[in-house]
Each structure stands twice: as C-alpha cells, then as structure tokens.
Amino acid sequence: MTALITLTFGKHAGKPLNDVPPDYVKWLAEPTYRERSTFRVPADVTAAALILRDAIEIQEREAKDVRAQ
Numbered sequence: 001m002t003a004l005i006t007l008t009f010g011k012h013a014g015k016p017l018n019d020v021p022p023d024y025v026k027w028l029a030e031p032t033y034r035e036r037s038t039f040r041v042p043a044d045v046t047a048a049a050l051i052l053r054d055a056i057e058i059q060e061r062e063a064k065d066v067r068a069q
Helices: 022-029 043-068
Strands: none
C-alpha cells in the first residue's frame, strides 16, 4: 500500500501514514480530544486513516482465519 499522506505532527512527524503503528492509525481514524487541547487531527489525515484502519482490520481478520484453520 502506498502512502499518500505524510504526517506533519506528533511523534511520527515525517513518516508516511502506512509506516506508523496500527494503534496510532486507529487513533488518527477516530481521535479523542482532551478538554483543553486546541489540536485537531486534520480531516484529510483522518479520512486516510479510516481507509488504512479498515485495511488493517481486514488483514488482522484474515490472519486470524488462517491461524484457525
């Protein structure tokens, strides 16, 4: 999968979206905000993370199905 989004913020700044840990992708897809935080994940990053999160979840289910056989 080719990354179209490179993160410009946070501890993974400068990395393509598909090179960050799956848990971080999942957070980007459905970010939670602290009460006093002014930072918001950009909408284009959230949209791309939603797509990548779905792909990750499909891969995880397929791997689980293979192990179960």
